[in-house]
Amino acid sequence: MSETRQPLVVGNWKMHGSHAVNEQLLEALKSAGPLPAEAAVCVPFPYLAQVAERLARSPIGWGAQDVSVHAQGAYTGEVSAAMLADFGSRYVIVGHSERRQYHAESDTLVADKAKAALAKGITPIVCVGETLAQREAGETEAVVKRQLSAVIHALAHCVSEMVVAYEPVWAIGTGLTATPEQAQAVHALLRAQLAAASPRAAQMKLLYGGSVKPDNAKILFAQADIDGGLIGGASLKAEDFLAICRAAA
Numbered sequence: 046m047s048e049t050r051q052p053l054v055v056g057n058w059k060m061h062g063s064h065a066v067n068e069q070l071l072e073a074l075k076s077a078g079p080l081p082a083e084a085a086v087c088v089p090f091p092y093l094a095q096v097a098e099r100l101a102r103s104p105i106g107w108g109a110q111d112v113s114v115h116a117q118g119a120y121t122g123e124v125s126a127a128m129l130a131d132f133g134s135r136y137v138i139v140g141h142s143e144r145r146q147y148h149a150e151s152d153t154l155v156a157d158k159a160k161a162a163l164a165k166g167i168t169p170i171v172c173v174g175e176t177l178a179q180r181e182a183g184e185t186e187a188v189v190k191r192q193l194s195a196v197i198h199a200l201a202h203c204v205s206e207m208v209v210a211y212e213p214v215w216a217i218g219t220g221l222t223a224t225p226e227q228a229q230a231v232h233a234l235l236r237a238q239l240a241a242a243s244p245r246a247a248q249m250k251l252l253y254g255g256s257v258k259p260d261n262a263k264i265l266f267a268q269a270d271i272d273g274g275l276i277g278g279a280s281l282k283a284e285d286f287l288a289i290c291r292a293a294a
């Protein structure tokens with residue numbers, strides 16, 4: 046982590062939670078007091094109102110896990126960036142591998158979603174990452190570069206306003222974490238690619254995601270180009286999420 050970039054830790058609740066369960070989690074996060082790192086939670090759409098209300102006077106930000114490319118209209122089931130902005134969302138995750146895999150989201154669609162979010166003042170957290178087969182075939186660099194390139198092209202002069210999350214697909218929810226060296230190597234590649242597109246690349250936040258836990262967060266976040274994490278499972282336990290936030294400071 047660079048001394049010039051402020052760390053960011055984002056919890057991706059995925060499709061978990063209920064009013065009652067969220068209430069306990071949010072209360073525990075709030076009662077922890079000031080956090081040494083910027084933190085946010087990205088929650089299922091139905092709970093945006095709940096987090097907007099419960100986190101209103103807290104430094105913890107919130108956001109969603111997906112956004113439509115469309116502004117409005119006959120798009121059943123879709124949620125626009127303007128709607129997310131209505132709830133005070135600061136972030137939205139786009140291009141998570143689970144959406145790329147289960148909803149066939151293309152690089153172009155992901156890029157358009159990032160653009161739609163930025164147009165409404167919401168920071169897109171753009172996920173990139175290779176599958177195990179791609180890593181074993183030596184394709185990691187080509188895959189993440191291709192995924193990021195589409196977003197760079199779509200965002201043009203706004204490139205520096207996104208957050209990028211490197212999430213090796215084989216590390217998500219598996220307990221297999223990329224080694225700090227593996228993660229740093231990809232982050233360095235991504236930052237170099239961003240530097241070719243934006244003079245502000247050195248200020249951009251690049252997060253690592255994939256089985257980040259309290260016991261491995263510090264060493265991952267200590268890498269030169271890793272500025273925090275996108276946390277799945279561990280973000281559902283207040284104690285673990287808070288420990289990961291503290292490891293980012």
Ligand SMILES: O=C[C@H](O)COP(=O)(O)O
Pocket residue numbers: 057141212216217218219220254255256257275276277278279
């Ligand atoms: O968005 C978060 C990632 O998919 C990581 O999930 P995980 O921490 O459960 O491996």
